[in-house]
Amino acid sequence: MAIDFIVFLARLSDGSRKVMQVAEITGMEVDTVSMSDLFTLDVRKGGSVLKPSGAVPRFYERLRKQGVEPPLGF
Numbered sequence: 001m002a003i004d005f006i007v008f009l010a011r012l013s014d015g016s017r018k019v020m021q022v023a024e025i026t027g028m029e030v031d032t033v034s035m036s037d038l039f040t041l042d043v044r045k046g047g048s049v050l051k052p053s054g055a056v057p058r059f060y061e062r063l064r065k066q067g068v069e070p071p072l073g074f
Contacts, residue, residue, distance in 0.1 A: 004059055005038065019050060024057050 008021040023035040037053040063069075 005057070006035070018048060022050075024055075024059075026058065 003025050005022060005024045007019055008023070009017055010020045011017050018041060019039075020041045021037060022039040023037050025033060026036050027034040036055050036057075038055060038057055039050045039052055042049050042051045
């Protein structure tokens with residue numbers, strides 16, 4: 001339980017590297033890890049932007065109690 005979230009990176013066809021997805025680890029059963037998407041890359045003709053999925057991370061309230069106001073748009 002030392003990992004809260006995973007950042008997925010990929011190399012695009014132009015050679016650049018982009019964050020494609022940010023997912024929170026929500027649990028584990030035997031050898032299966034459960035994850036919930038927090039952000040996904042929205043690629044369009046004009047560019048790309050990391051968009052929130054709408055899922056509120058489980059650690060969000062813990063951060064707020066510590067005085068951190070995460071800019072996640074929730």
